[in-house]
Amino acid sequence: MTLPHALTGLGDIAGDYDILLCDVWGVIHNGRESWPDACEALARFNREAGHVVLISNSPRPSHDVVAQLDRLGVPRDSWRAFVTSGDATRAELAKRAPGPAWIIGPDRDWPLYEGLGLDVAASAESAAFISVTGPVDDEIEGPEDYRERLAAGAARDLELICANPDRVVQRGDRLIYCGGALADLYESLGGRVTMAGKPYGPIYDLALHEAAALLGRVVDRSRVLCIGDGVVTDVLGANKQGLDCLFVAQGIHGDAARGDDGKLDPARAFDLLKAETTYARYATLDLAW
Incomplete structure (x- = not known):
């Protein structure tokens, strides 16, 4: 395994992907409030690059979780499909x-x-x-x-x-x-x-089915990027599916991947990933464009 590449923003790699399979809790909200920079990054990807499919380990069906996203101020234009572990x-x-x-x-x-x-x-x-x-x-x-x-x-x-x-x-x-x-x-x-949720196969089957419907064609898996903060769920799931991954290293890990300069330390992010024998191509502290 090699160190993840530290991103300054999603815009650096947006052109390389058609589909984002993006985690929800810990990436775009914390259960109390949504994060505008993350939501705008996803909305901009939808406008300029491809399609965002939210993929969450919420135990409720996706249609029931949409109301929660609305209450937290997650804009509807930041995603185009939504699948959950509950589904x-x-x-x-x-x-x-x-x-x-x-x-x-x-x-x-x-x-x-x-x-x-x-x-x-x-x-x-x-x-x-x-x-x-x-x-x-x-x-x-x-x-x-x-x-x-x-x-x-x-x-x-x-x-x-x-x-x-x-x-x-x-x-x-x-x-x-x-x-x-x-x-x-x-x-x-x-x-x-x-x-059946992340990191297991059934939820990815559902998510990629939604992605194919959005694209109107078979999904090129080399142009799918998974985004998440959970090493043993989001990152491991991406690894099992052979998909690229952007590790959001703050989330549930707090400041464990933050360097002395306040920025992402790729070596510290690598240590978090290595502890669970996982790998992410990219890493960032917080999702932003």
Whole structure:
């Protein structure tokens, strides 16, 4: 692996790509507010170069997340299609209907299950499988709050479907736990886990299908750029798909890739990537044109 090339802005390479598969949380917003420079960079790519497909590990269907983007002030012209881990996971859940499913997650994620014909189990003892979107109260809960309950599922050899592979995301100036952290714990307990979001293939199949529809032709994968701040989700997913990647090194990593001069230090960004045996062709602290 070599050091990622430090970009001054997306405009430096926009002409090399037809499609951007861009992460959402940590790249264009932090759960509290959107970042105008990032949104404008995507909107300008749409105007001048190609098409932006947002690709998010949100456990909800994409149509349900659009309202959140609107509330956060993400302009509609900064994206042209949107796919989520929830979209990809619904196919996995439908295969297992009627269950029953033992569901773990906040009420806001219930649109994931609409129309799938799933029965709901009260606990692991009466479930056919487990479905996790994240902690019920992610403001105060983490994986250890679920150890005893998940251990009961692992003891019964229940499969766990995780609708959000992210371990953590940034909410304002805090990091909060996501479904992937609970899935990690479940695997450590000997449980079986299935995921369809980043870095796994199903969500990329959906995203590239949307890209082909926008282009009106087969996608040239050499002209697709993935953008994201998650090393084990965004970057690893791009690597598995053989796609170029722009690593947004601030995001959930804070100042870990910032040099003493306040700018991106490619060597520090490389260390973050190398720790997970991943590679990004480009890196930047924040997305901008």
